[in-house]
Amino acid sequence: MNELELVKKAYEAAKTQYAALGIDTDRALDKMKDIVISVHCWQTDDVGGFETPDSSLGGGGIQVTGNYPGKARSIAEMRADLDKVFELLPGKQRLNLHAIYGEFGGQKVDRDQIEVKHFEGWIEWAQKYQTGLDFNATCFSHPLADDGFTLSSKNEKVRKFWVDHVKACRKIAAEFGKRLGTPSVHNLWIPDGSKDNPIDRAGHRAILKKSLDEIFSVEYPKEHLKDAMECKLFGIGSEAMVVGSHEFYLGYTISNNKLLCLDNGHFHPTEQVGDKISAVLQFLDEILLHVTRGVRWDSDHIVSLNDEVLQIAQEIVRNNYQSRVNIGLDFFDGSVNRVGAYLVGTRATQQAFLQALLEPTAMLKELEEKDRNFERLAWLETMKSRPFGAVWDYYCLLNQVPTGGDFIKEVVRYEEEVLLKR
Template identity: 80%
Template sequence: MTNKNKHVEEAYALAKEQYANLGVDTDAVLEKMNEIVVSLHCWQADDVSGFETPDAELGGGGIQVTGNYPGKPRSIDEMRADLQKVFSLLPGKQRLSLHAIYGEFDGKQVDRDAIDVEHFQGWIDWAKQQGIGLDFNATCFSHPFADDGFTLSSKNEKIRRFWIDHVKACRKIAAEFGKQLGTPSVHNLWIPDGSKDYPVDRAGYRAILKNSLDEIYAEEYPKEYLKDAMECKLFGIGSEAMVVGSHEFYMGYTIQNKKLLCLDNGHFHPTEQVGDKISAVLQFLDEILLHVTRGVRWDSDHIVTLNDEIMLIAQEIVRNNYLNRVNIGLDFFDGSVNRVGAYVVGARATQQAFLQALLEPTQTLLNYEENARYFERLALMETMKTRLFGAVWDYYCLKNNVPVGGDFITEVVNYENEVLKKRK
């Protein structure tokens, strides 16, 4: 045993005793962490470019990535190498979420209404080798048929039919992911539909969207293969005045049709908290999908950090035993920093939030609350912020044979020097 590992174990022993005095079993908490699976989003790897066409660049449709940090993967093989490096630096369990533009098209022009399982079989085989599940996303942006800002709610029948067929194809592919990999694939639908300035016919667009969704979801797949989710947004680039798929729209649709509501914590007004919404919507829905990100002012897709917003999300899930009802995914893209490092920072911050939530003496806090002992509740919550959480996290990383503390920084920098900087 190295001196560093010895120090990690000694620190954990002190933390274990400290938490035990508060009624928390840290060994049991670390076992519970095995139930938390985070779905990494493939689009952080290459700034949402995909491999639909050679030298693909991000187009319109409400998506924008800033930065041009060197080392962006130029092929699917390079992307998979980057993802494998990310997985090697994370404790716990992960999945991968793919967008439809990340198929293997072998240089052929395959429009999105014609994609099929064959274009993603390579990803399925790779996922089997990695021992992970796959999730999927229709790509309703960066396409000429998304240029006017409307896809599934378009009043142009040709455009609308194209996107309906695309989403149908995506659901079929996702179901095949679930079938071959033995774990349900979450297919998430986000569309950029909306208006830059104030529209007159809001109701008309929303009625069209509802009809499109009804047709798309008419075909049913086994639940053990596929979970359908829909993602709302307050506003986006080019849809500042009205978003067709608003929170209220998708909340109503998912409740009525027993689908998953996707809550992205960067898609709401800055004064709203997704952590507050979780226990509200789960009174009426069986499951939800989370897209964990970090909103800064109007921009929703910054690298996740361990902040109060992420902590509340994790606390609400843990306190209410919702882990088996919440599908956890990441959704951010930053091209201004090392992309591999961005993955690791964001994923670790998300995992750390859940670990802290699991280390909370929830029953003690609940007893204080139910007896109106609000001073004690507040004081204990504040006390928990200075407990030896870092020692438990380091031990968790050690047990999972991944870099402890900030050691992952050196790993990322070495990978950049040895691999990323050689890409032109």
């Protein structure tokens, strides 16, 4: 019996087991088409970007560790790596860009001057895959971010520069949405904050609100652009106060009908983003997720199939929030094969959603309503040993990508033939 036949046979056995619990595995696999993940471009090059070599980069709260060989050194190498990633992922995904990944032709183009013409190559790339592009203003790694404040800066020249940068980014993102026929999510994250306890927290937050009001004074059609803002508890150099806190952006997004971005690495380690989803969606039409894995702090480790990610997926699936939650990834690890990092992290996220789709939710809700909580817990534990892997392998087979761990040898081959020659 060949591998193809083995996968099909295992799936049929799994299908029977799940059917006994009232779960239609074929339907679950069909619903996976609704789980579209925005794959972040910055894992390819450790969040370096490709601005001109003579543009001195400053600080701003981003730190990538590791020096594994094979880092992308150009847009061409980045696209080659992303091609390999998309080739080995099941389903159709999106790409998430940062502003520092434009093609500037060796010219110095400061960030308040970027235009859609600098991203024409990415539009063509997305058209090849018949998918969408998401976008991010890059408010870090720049001399005007060195003191830790951008949109909330009390220096008017600095503040105005970053306002103009974000305005330019929203215009580019709206063009992505218009040209590609799917709304582009523009996410705004700023590193603004204080290393030690500040006196004037309110002053900086009032300035940030002023800046946001100026930025959003220009409106774009919702079918072209979705605006999101990413909150954070603390960051490198902003341990005592982050201007754009969860409370700040929650208030702003509700008041202005924007998307709140919840990154599961941006909260206290004992907080669960899965618990926040149904809370904020009582007041917001949509949200954006950044799925990551924090280890001890907001360390942006490669996503793994852990309880936290599974809870996020379960909360979305149990409440049919798929159309209201935009799913993105945000991790960067320079200590391992970067293409492999993408595949492990993206597949783990997809697996969490497939597991959630294979849950007997109706039965579990009925047990909960009847206060039969032992049975609820027992079934949740029982589901962990159901043959999920057979269903996942069949999903990969349907999408004509490697099953099981076969993608590993493909990554190793790519490393030997391409990455190690850089």
